[in-house]
Amino acid sequence: MTSVRFDNRVALVTGAGGGIGRAHALALAERGARVVVNDYGVSLKGDQEQDDRAQSVVNEIKALGGEAVANRDSVADPEGAAAMVTQALDTFGRIDIIVNNAGINASDAIQDEPGPAYERHMAVHLEGQLLTVRAAWPHMERQRYGRIVNTSSAAALGFVQPNGTWFGSYAIAKGGVLAATRQQAGAGAGHNIKANAILPLAISRMVAPSIPGTTVLDYMERHTGPAHVALAAAVLASELCPVSGQAFSLSGGRVALLVYASPLGYANPDLTPESVLENWDQVMGESDEEHRLLNFYEAVDNAFEYTLMQRAG
Ligand code: NAD
Numbered sequence: 613m614t615s616v617r618f619d620n621r622v623a624l625v626t627g628a629g630g631g632i633g634r635a636h637a638l639a640l641a642e643r644g645a646r647v648v649v650n651d652y653g654v655s656l657k658g659d660q661e662q663d664d665r666a667q668s669v670v671n672e673i674k675a676l677g678g679e680a681v682a683n684r685d686s687v688a689d690p691e692g693a694a695a696m697v698t699q700a701l702d703t704f705g706r707i708d709i710i711v712n713n714a715g716i717n718a719s720d721a722i723q724d725e726p727g728p729a730y731e732r733h734m735a736v737h738l739e740g741q742l743l744t745v746r747a748a749w750p751h752m753e754r755q756r757y758g759r760i761v762n763t764s765s766a767a768a769l770g771f772v773q774p775n776g777t778w779f780g781s782y783a784i785a786k787g788g789v790l791a792a793t794r795q796q797a798g799a800g801a802g803h804n805i806k807a808n809a810i811l812p813l814a815i816s817r818m819v820a821p822s823i824p825g826t827t828v829l830d831y832m833e834r835h836t837g838p839a840h841v842a843l844a845a846a847v848l849a850s851e852l853c854p855v856s857g858q859a860f861s862l863s864g865g866r867v868a869l870l871v872y873a874s875p876l877g878y879a880n881p882d883l884t885p886e887s888v889l890e891n892w893d894q895v896m897g898e899s900d901e902e903h904r905l906l907n908f909y910e911a912v913d914n915a916f917e918y919t920l921m922q923r924a925g
Contacts, residue, residue: 616850618645622704623849624696626650626687626744627714629665631816632763635838636711637669639846641678646704649673650683650696650714656817658716658732679704687714687740688732697747707748709849711761712741712789717818720780730781737763737785738792745796749805758805759849760796764789764859766811790859797857806856808848811870812841813863836864 618640628637629651641647649670653663666682673680681703685692700707716736720729741762752758765771767783768790779786789809796807813819814836844860844867847853859870875897880887893899 614852616643616846616852618643618709618846618850621645621708621851622648622700622706623709623711624648624650624700624707624744624748625711625713626696626740627652628711629653629663629669631818632812632814632838632841633711633713634669634672635814635842636713636761636845636849637680638673638676639839639842640709640711640849641673641680642676643846645709646679647673647681648683648696648700648703649680650685650687652684652686652692652714654716656716657718657729658736686736687712687744688735690743693740693743694747696744697751700748701751706755707751708755708757709759709761710744710748711763711845711849712744713761713763714740715763715818717779717782719777719782722778722780722784724780726781733781733785734788737782738788741789742792745792745807752800752805753803756804758800758803759851759853760793760800760805760807761845761848762789762793762796762807762809764793764809764811766813766861768811793859794857800856806848806853808853808855808857809859809870810841810845810848811859811861812838812845813861814838814841840865 621644623640623645625633625637625640625647627633628649633651637647637649649666651666653661653665655661664684666684670680670682681699683696683699685695687693697707714736716732718729718732720727745760748758765783765786767779768787772778793807793809796805800807816838841862844862848860861868861870876894877897878888878891878894888895
C-alpha cells in the first residue's frame with residue numbers, strides 16, 4: 613500500500629490549538645511534515661482569550677519527535693495571515709500545505725441585520741482563508757507545488773443546529789468557502805496547486821458530545837473524533853492528492869465526495885412557466901432514476917447506518 617508521507621513538506625494549519633485543527637497538525641507532523649501551528653486563542657464566539665493553545669500543540673508534536681512552531685496571529689488580519697506564511701518560510705524555508713481550519717460560531721439568524729456575528733463569520737471563515745492562501749500563493753506558484761484544504765461545513769448545505777435553529781451567516785461564509793475552493797483550484801491548475809474542501813463532523817467544543825437526537829449525532833457520540841477527519845484530509849494535503857476543486861464529507865471514518873450535480877431536467881426551447889410546472893418531476897430529476905440524487909442528509913444517515921451495521925458484523 614502506498615504510504616502518505618509529508619517528509620520535506622511544510623504545513624500551516626490554522627486554528628490548530630484544539631479540536632479538528634489540532635488533529636490535522638498531529639496527523640501531518642506524525643507523517644513527517646514540519647508544521648506551523650496557528651491559533652489566535654479565542655472563545656467559540658470569537659472573543660479573544662488569554663490562551664496559548666498553539667504552543668501546547670507544538671509541545672505535543674515535539675514530544676512525539678516532530679517539528680513545529682507556534683503562531684498566535686489571527687487569520688482574519690491581513691498582516692497576521694502574511695506573518696504566518698513568513699514564519700513558515702523563515703523557520704522551515706518553504707510552504708507546501710495550508711489547512712484552513714480556524715473557525716468560530718457566533719450564532720446569528722439570516723433575518724438579523726448584519727452585525728458583529730456576521731462580520732466575524734465572514735472575516736474568520738471566508739476572508740481568513742482567502743488571506744492565508746493569497747499570502748502563500750506566490751511561493752506555491754514559484755515552487756510549482758501547493759496543497760490547500762479548506763474547511764466548509766454541512767451548515768452551508770442547510771444542516772440545522774441540534775436545537776433546530778439555522779446557522780445564519782456562519783453557513784453563508786462556509787458556502788463561500790466552497791466557491792473559493794473552486795476558484796483556487798482553477799487558478800492553481802497550471803501550477804500543481806490543488807485546492808479541495810472538507811465538510812467535517814467531529815466532536816469538539818463546537819459540537820458538544822452530549823447532544824441527543826438524530827442517528828448522525830448518536831453515531832458521532834460513539835465514534836466520531838477529530839482524528840478521523842484529519843486522517844482523511846491528509847490525502848488531500850498530500851502529493852498523492854488525486855483531485856482539485858472538490859469537496860468531501862468526512863466524519864467517523866466515512867469519506868464521501870460532495871456531488872455538485874444536476875439531473876437531465878426539463879428542456880423545451882418554447883417553455884412557459886406553466887410547462888415548467890407541469891414537468892416539475894423532470895426538473896427535480898424525480899422521473900430520472902439514474903440521476904436521482906439523494907438528499908445530503910439521507911446520504912449521510914444511510915452511510916452511518918451502513919457503517920454501524922458493518923462494525924456490528
Ligand atoms: P474549535 O472551536 O475546537 O477550534 C477552532 C479553533 O480556531 C479554536 O482553537 C480557535 O481559537 C481558532 N480560531 C478562531 N478564530 C481564529 C482566528 N481568527 N485566527 C486563528 N485561529 C482562530 O472547533 P472545531 O470543531 O475544531 O472546528 C474546526 C473547523 O471545522 C472550523 O472551521 C469549524 O467551523 C469547522 N467545522 C467543524 C465541525 C464539527 O463537527 N466540529 C463541523 C463543520 C465544520
